Amino acid sequence: MLLYVIRRLLQLIPMLLGITLMAFVIIKLSPGDFLSEMRLNPLVSPETIERMRENFGLNQPLAVQYLRWLWNAVRLDFGYSFAFQVPVVWLIGSRLFNTVLLNVVGFAVAWALAIPLGIYAARRQYSLGDNALSFAAYLGISTPTFFSGLFLLFWAFKTGWLPIGGMTSVDFEFLPWWGKVLDVAHHMVIPVLVVGVFSIAGLMRQMRAALLEVLRQDYVRTARAKGLREPVVINKHAVRNAINPIITIFGFELGGLLGGSAILENVVGWPGLGKLLVDATLQKDLYVVMAALVFGSVMLVVGNLIADVMLAFADPRVRYD
Amino acid sequence: MAQEAIRRGQRARAETAPPQIRTPAQLAWRQLRKHPMALAGGAVLAVLYLVVALAEFIAPYSLDFADRERFYHPPTVLRFWDARGFSLRPFVYVTTLEDPQLRTYRVDPTRRYYVRFFVHGEPYRMFGLLPGSRHLVGVDAPGRLFLMGTDQSGRDQFSRIVYGSRVSMTIGLLSAMITIPLGMVYGGVAGYYGGRVDNLMMRLAEIIMSFPGFYLLLTLAAVLPTGVGCTTHFYLITFILAFLGWAGFSRMIRGMVLSIKEREFVQAARAAGLGDFRVIVRHILPNTASQVIVVATLGIPGAILGESSLSFFGFGVREPCASWGNLLTAASNLPTLILSPWLLFPGLFIIAAVVAFNIFGDGLRDALDPRARTS
Numbered sequence: 001m002l003l004y005v006i007r008r009l010l011q012l013i014p015m016l017l018g019i020t021l022m023a024f025v026i027i028k029l030s031p032g033d034f035l036s037e038m039r040l041n042p043l044v045s046p047e048t049i050e051r052m053r054e055n056f057g058l059n060q061p062l063a064v065q066y067l068r069w070l071w072n073a074v075r076l077d078f079g080y081s082f083a084f085q086v087p088v089v090w091l092i093g094s095r096l097f098n099t100v101l102l103n104v105v106g107f108a109v110a111w112a113l114a115i116p117l118g119i120y121a122a123r124r125q126y127s128l129g130d131n132a133l134s135f136a137a138y139l140g141i142s143t144p145t146f147f148s149g150l151f152l153l154f155w156a157f158k159t160g161w162l163p164i165g166g167m168t169s170v171d172f173e174f175l176p177w178w179g180k181v182l183d184v185a186h187h188m189v190i191p192v193l194v195v196g197v198f199s200i201a202g203l204m205r206q207m208r209a210a211l212l213e214v215l216r217q218d219y220v221r222t223a224r225a226k227g228l229r230e231p232v233v234i235n236k237h238a239v240r241n242a243i244n245p246i247i248t249i250f251g252f253e254l255g256g257l258l259g260g261s262a263i264l265e266n267v268v269g270w271p272g273l274g275k276l277l278v279d280a281t282l283q284k285d286l287y288v289v290m291a292a293l294v295f296g297s298v299m300l301v302v303g304n305l306i307a308d309v310m311l312a313f314a315d316p317r318v319r320y321d
Numbered sequence: 322m323a324q325e326a327i328r329r330g331q332r333a334r335a336e337t338a339p340p341q342i343r344t345p346a347q348l349a350w351r352q353l354r355k356h357p358m359a360l361a362g363g364a365v366l367a368v369l370y371l372v373v374a375l376a377e378f379i380a381p382y383s384l385d386f387a388d389r390e391r392f393y394h395p396p397t398v399l400r401f402w403d404a405r406g407f408s409l410r411p412f413v414y415v416t417t418l419e420d421p422q423l424r425t426y427r428v429d430p431t432r433r434y435y436v437r438f439f440v441h442g443e444p445y446r447m448f449g450l451l452p453g454s455r456h457l458v459g460v461d462a463p464g465r466l467f468l469m470g471t472d473q474s475g476r477d478q479f480s481r482i483v484y485g486s487r488v489s490m491t492i493g494l495l496s497a498m499i500t501i502p503l504g505m506v507y508g509g510v511a512g513y514y515g516g517r518v519d520n521l522m523m524r525l526a527e528i529i530m531s532f533p534g535f536y537l538l539l540t541l542a543a544v545l546p547t548g549v550g551c552t553t554h555f556y557l558i559t560f561i562l563a564f565l566g567w568a569g570f571s572r573m574i575r576g577m578v579l580s581i582k583e584r585e586f587v588q589a590a591r592a593a594g595l596g597d598f599r600v601i602v603r604h605i606l607p608n609t610a611s612q613v614i615v616v617a618t619l620g621i622p623g624a625i626l627g628e629s630s631l632s633f634f635g636f637g638v639r640e641p642c643a644s645w646g647n648l649l650t651a652a653s654n655l656p657t658l659i660l661s662p663w664l665l666f667p668g669l670f671i672i673a674a675v676v677a678f679n680i681f682g683d684g685l686r687d688a689l690d691p692r693a694r695t696s
Contacts (some may be wrong), residue, residue, distance in 0.1 A: 009680075014524065015524065015527060015528055015531060017529040019522075019527075019528055019531060022528065023532075023540065026540055026541060026544055027543075027546050028545070047586075135358075138673065138676050138679055138680055139676060140681065142622065142672050142675035142676040142679055143672050143675075143688050144629055144630060144633075144668070144671055144672075145690060146630060146633050146649070146653075147649065147665070147668035147671065147672070149647075150652055150653065150658065150665065150668075151665060151668070153655060153657075153658075154658055154659065154662060154665070157655070157659050158659075164655060165655070211514075262533075262534060262535045262536065262539075263398065263630050263633075263634075266634065267653065273606050274535075277536060277539065278539065278634060281539050281543045281636075282543075284543075285686065289540060292536060293532065293536055293540065294538070296532070296533035297531050297532055297533065298531055299533075300531050300532075301531050
């Protein structure tokens, strides 16, 4: 097991090299750089721009730029943001927390609701409740998050029940600590709803399908035949076996934690990593984009690894060597 | 006597003879017919693609038509009743701008403008060839039929949605047309040769799969040259969507090929002296057909959502072209949205198309899977 984890971690190295190289080439292919907009500004002299180019290392050949970036990145130095003039690590660190906060709460809500709903739907297959739930699930997975976000913002404005976008109120700084928590929680309702509904829909469908598969098995019939009560049959025998594919999904979601809410963050103005990335892409803030891509990819790969390890713990039939 | 017995035997055999043999497609269709939700999804898709084909005829106005005096006009109210009594044929009133700030319009009830079918309107060329000027619905000239309101420059949103369906509904199909052959050959080669080739090819595919999807989509879209026309841009976006899609797909194919290549008919084909490529393409890959159809159907909505998200942020299809995603950009400004909520209409079309594809794809999967088949 340990050997397997080590091997997987070693495989991560060539993969990260590939990912960073690809990201670097893609960004470099794009026409213009951060300084091209500054060049149009008559207040900035050509000498200043030339000096900045040198400072940022933009005048070096592509390979040198990449190797230099890589060498720094290995030492966890991801360079400076052109636009904000602060180290990229700071920038990402502050945004990372917001994104993770939003997604963790969203997933907690989703898991707490989706699994019972999936079990309910599987136990009453083709009933009115099941059909209604599966249609709702189709709607959930098919609604783009930017649309549901916009719709909820519109609704929040009309009813006045919830704040419209952002993460904090204007008077946030003057609130006591519990007031701050409540304020952020209040602002989180809409984004959590959007993230939650999207993953509830997917998870519930998976849970339903997995449980239906298990309920057809002989050992479930045996359990019923020997007179076990239905809740025991479902919870002790069926659900525990149906949970395996869900664990794999958990790993994927863990991996998608950084990328999943990117679109939504821009719509509702949540100051997270996704919003940072869209802004950085627009401004061609090279090192910020690179770092966001690397962080996101590492999360995805590590998330999948964690899922595989968890699967081995949950299911004694799964063995890695 | 003996002959009689033989004849009786033949008749008996004829009566118990198996019913006609059905092709896999017939079996699948029989199964699909029992799935009303999937059929409804298929019907919605058929209607949407009909709209794609006949956009010029169905849209009351052309793509670039703009009534600058009626910007952010709310959806035209279809009336059946007024002071002069009831009319079975719906009619509309002419409106004039009253307050440009609050975008309120005054209704002039003095004259009815009846909604007519097959009216003469702006001329167009159907399929780029057939000249015509008939539109499905319309009203006489000073009256306007804005079924879903107008945008900031007074362009009819319904017409733009109809034209936008061309981009939104075809981008998924086009990217699937690139993804599928590419993924099949790539996955087929990796699975067939196995070993070191497989290892290397799959690592490469994994690199693409381990980028967070939307981040990579965004970065790639940002690379696209800005100066090109919007049709070229549309094709470039299609390539990007396909570039992201093929990796996961080829991995699935590779998994199937790994098991298929051990079967006897593959051994037979190789023993007959066929080349590797021919064995892969002619003997192995056709066996993955039913799964490929399902994955394609379920993959298209992903491309539709990808395109609309990109276009929503302004990285995808650009003005003056219309797609459902870039029409929604107008709604992204909250003060505008609050005054003109009809700008959300294109989103309903995205949802309808994606739900229809998902439901139809799931139905298709059940229909093509022999294990899930009920007689």
